[in-house]
Amino acid sequence: MAEKSYNYLHIFTLLMLSPLANSWKNHDRLKLATPPPLPILPLPSFSQLKWQQREIIMFLHFGINTFTDSEWGTGLESPSVFDPTGLDPTQWADTAARAGISLIILTAKHHDGFCLWPSKYTDHSVVRSPWKNGNGDVVREFVDAAKARGIDAGLYLSPWDRHDTRYGHVELYNEYYLAQLQELLTRYGGVREIWFDGAKGANATNMTYYFNDWFSMVRELQSTINIFSDAGPDIRWVGNEKGYAGSTCWSTINGTSLSIGNATILDYLNTGDPKGTNWLPAECDVSIRPGWFWHKSQAPKKLSELLEIYYKSVGRNCLLLLNVPPNTTGLISESDVQRLSQLRRAIDTIFTSNLAEKCSVEASSQRGGENGNFGPRNVLDEDHLWTYWAPSEDKKENYHWIELSAKSGGIKFNVIRIQEAIGLGQRIKKHEIYVDGIRVAKGSTVGYKRLHRLKMGVVHGISVRIKIVKARGIPLISSVGLHFDPFWKPK
Numbered sequence: 001m002a003e004k005s006y007n008y009l010h011i012f013t014l015l016m017l018s019p020l021a022n023s024w025k026n027h028d029r030l031k032l033a034t035p036p037p038l039p040i041l042p043l044p045s046f047s048q049l050k051w052q053q054r055e056i057i058m059f060l061h062f063g064i065n066t067f068t069d070s071e072w073g074t075g076l077e078s079p080s081v082f083d084p085t086g087l088d089p090t091q092w093a094d095t096a097a098r099a100g101i102s103l104i105i106l107t108a109k110h111h112d113g114f115c116l117w118p119s120k121y122t123d124h125s126v127v128r129s130p131w132k133n134g135n136g137d138v139v140r141e142f143v144d145a146a147k148a149r150g151i152d153a154g155l156y157l158s159p160w161d162r163h164d165t166r167y168g169h170v171e172l173y174n175e176y177y178l179a180q181l182q183e184l185l186t187r188y189g190g191v192r193e194i195w196f197d198g199a200k201g202a203n204a205t206n207m208t209y210y211f212n213d214w215f216s217m218v219r220e221l222q223s224t225i226n227i228f229s230d231a232g233p234d235i236r237w238v239g240n241e242k243g244y245a246g247s248t249c250w251s252t253i254n255g256t257s258l259s260i261g262n263a264t265i266l267d268y269l270n271t272g273d274p275k276g277t278n279w280l281p282a283e284c285d286v287s288i289r290p291g292w293f294w295h296k297s298q299a300p301k302k303l304s305e306l307l308e309i310y311y312k313s314v315g316r317n318c319l320l321l322l323n324v325p326p327n328t329t330g331l332i333s334e335s336d337v338q339r340l341s342q343l344r345r346a347i348d349t350i351f352t353s354n355l356a357e358k359c360s361v362e363a364s365s366q367r368g369g370e371n372g373n374f375g376p377r378n379v380l381d382e383d384h385l386w387t388y389w390a391p392s393e394d395k396k397e398n399y400h401w402i403e404l405s406a407k408s409g410g411i412k413f414n415v416i417r418i419q420e421a422i423g424l425g426q427r428i429k430k431h432e433i434y435v436d437g438i439r440v441a442k443g444s445t446v447g448y449k450r451l452h453r454l455k456m457g458v459v460h461g462i463s464v465r466i467k468i469v470k471a472r473g474i475p476l477i478s479s480v481g482l483h484f485d486p487f488w489k490p491k
Helices: 002-029 046-055 064-068 091-096 137-149 169-185 213-219 261-272 301-313 333-352 378-379
Strands: 056-058 104-110 152-157 191-196 225-231 235-237 283-289 319-323 359-363 400-406 410-413 415-420 428-435 438-443 450-453 459-461 463-471 477-483
Touching: 046 225, 056 477, 091 137, 091 283, 091 333, 104 137, 104 191, 137 152, 152 463, 169 213, 169 225, 213 225, 235 463, 283 301, 333 477, 359 378, 359 415, 378 477, 400 477, 410 477, 415 428, 438 450, 463 477
Parallel strands: 056 104, 056 319, 104 152, 152 191, 191 225, 225 235, 235 283, 283 319
Antiparallel strands: 359 400, 400 463, 410 459, 415 450, 415 477, 428 438, 428 463
């Protein structure tokens, strides 16, 4: 009887342990995911990443200068000249929306000191103009129109003020400026970008701006805003008003080497610094017309010029800030509206179709092996930030490569697009591109987006190999595109 009890107990124990044993076998077969590589600092903030993805935003230079046919007002102009009889910020917002633009920035006050809102701290504003009998508020109408179209608003408040008598008196003027800053950031809702610069004439009154105080006030009032200036702290100037970035352009730079209004750092602003300790991506500002304010005698740039600017700004790891100035009626001129629409259609024509999607993809190596999540096919999905090809860190060669191969007949293209997974840092220092073994392009930095518009024009090839020659750590490529630009006619 005792022996039978033992046998029953033995069988019961085996039955109980059998599922457990199988679970351990299944656990052994389970492949755990390979974690992403460590980031390389510095990294962008959430707001900076969203800003970068906008690619093109719009500036609206509008004010006293619009009515005096000038670029820099004297500060002596009478507010009575400001009378935009057909002012319609909804038309501005509609124009931006049709052009695929998600952020528009208004010059709330330019160097002449005239304010487009009824400030409590000066009467040199819309309150003394005939427009709406002095009861109007351009800034209010602007932010309301933008919000109604789902577009974010930004503001420019000129530090240089040629009208106000407090300018030149350091404490008095900084108090005045901060008071106006508080008005703009508490009265009109959320602002996504605020613009500061150091522009002023050679004979301007000497003035010390309390930039750090201003930045602190901005952060206190609106913590998610991006602050633009020569020195950031979120977005830096590219160093020129042509809309061009350097062929090498790092989003990283040393903030301690920057100062606002310093003409000796323009080249440094243009290229950035691979050893920089601050993530400060560059914004390329340029006007659709020769001037920043509207002038009857001027016309918008040709489409070919705007595409050249696009390739040398967005296509060089920057954001393009394109100025489109309203006219004396208070509308964006029809010629500018049409040119903006042409630019959007052209960009869509070039980049909506990715010919690389028809290709097979292989690479020199892959992080985590074939069953990892970092395979080369990731460069062809729709996520251009957080999925990417990552090579193995155990490489034998001193470079990495990823190759696209046409499945049949080859591909005709004249633009090659490369994007890095910048959420983990900017890495690529030098790269080369080969079509069927022949080098067709080379460059240094990539960043959020690098566009190579081929100098030889259209090529017809079977294989396209991107070779990463130098990088900070292992390169992480999030997206690759092969595109056809019908507007590109190399000389």
